[in-house]
Amino acid sequence: MLRSRQGTDMTAAFSEIADAALAQLPADTDTGRDGELVVWEGERLAFERLQQRLARRRGAGAAAAARAWPAHLVVFAVVRLEGADLAPWNQAAKQFYEREGRLQAPRKHVERTVGEDQEEREHKLGAWIGNQRSRAATLSPERVEQLSAIGMRWA
Structure with a gap:
């Protein structure tokens, strides 16, 4: 739809x-x-x-x-x-990249974002980035392109 x-x-x-x-x-x-x-x-x-x-x-x-x-x-x-809402993770990664100029965070890094509902959320961004990199071969081309656009480096 x-x-x-x-x-x-x-x-x-x-x-x-x-x-x-x-x-x-x-x-x-x-x-x-x-x-x-x-x-x-x-x-x-x-x-x-x-x-x-x-x-x-x-x-x-x-x-x-x-x-x-x-x-x-x-x-x-x-x-x-596949049913998983990626928008908050994309927002956290983009916010980190805009602030730091790179998308490389320590594994234990937690990024705080404020949603449209004005609620603050915490994202274990360092672990998420590592997981995305380790799963690169299984991600869709669209997902790889999207992550690359917000600063992901695959090597």
């Missing part, structure tokens, strides 16, 4: 995106990705075309809009993988 930030189901309006995502993931996988839908018009992003796609959510109108203005999904992060 393709949902907006507010939780609106957008699968019918952008069925080609949902189909492409499903084709890349096992059917029984509970995976969440954070990203942005974009529509190109010439060499620019056309927000108004994206809005027009949303206005034609069903049936022949949706299919015609998809042909006229194909959408693309730019994925920023994998926030849930």
Whole structure:
């Protein structure tokens, strides 16, 4: 299912995106990705075309809009993988990297973050980083790319 930030189901309006995502993931996988839908018009992003796609959510109108203005999904992060919520770990790793300039923490390092609910949380980030590195061969390419983008060095 393709949902907006507010939780609106957008699968019918952008069925080609949902189909492409499903084709890349096992059917029984509970995976969440954070990203942005974009529509190109010439060499620019056309927000108004994206809005027009949303206005034609069903049936022949949706299919015609998809042909006229194909959408693309730019994925920023994998926030849930096989049911596990990765967003807090990504936030902790990014916060550490931005402060320290590297993603190498002592095994016992604990990173404190503040969630959207304003609650402070503790993450055993040093152990988590070590575990991610040791499991590198079993991680999905998307996960490796995401961790690399926030400063993970694999060697």
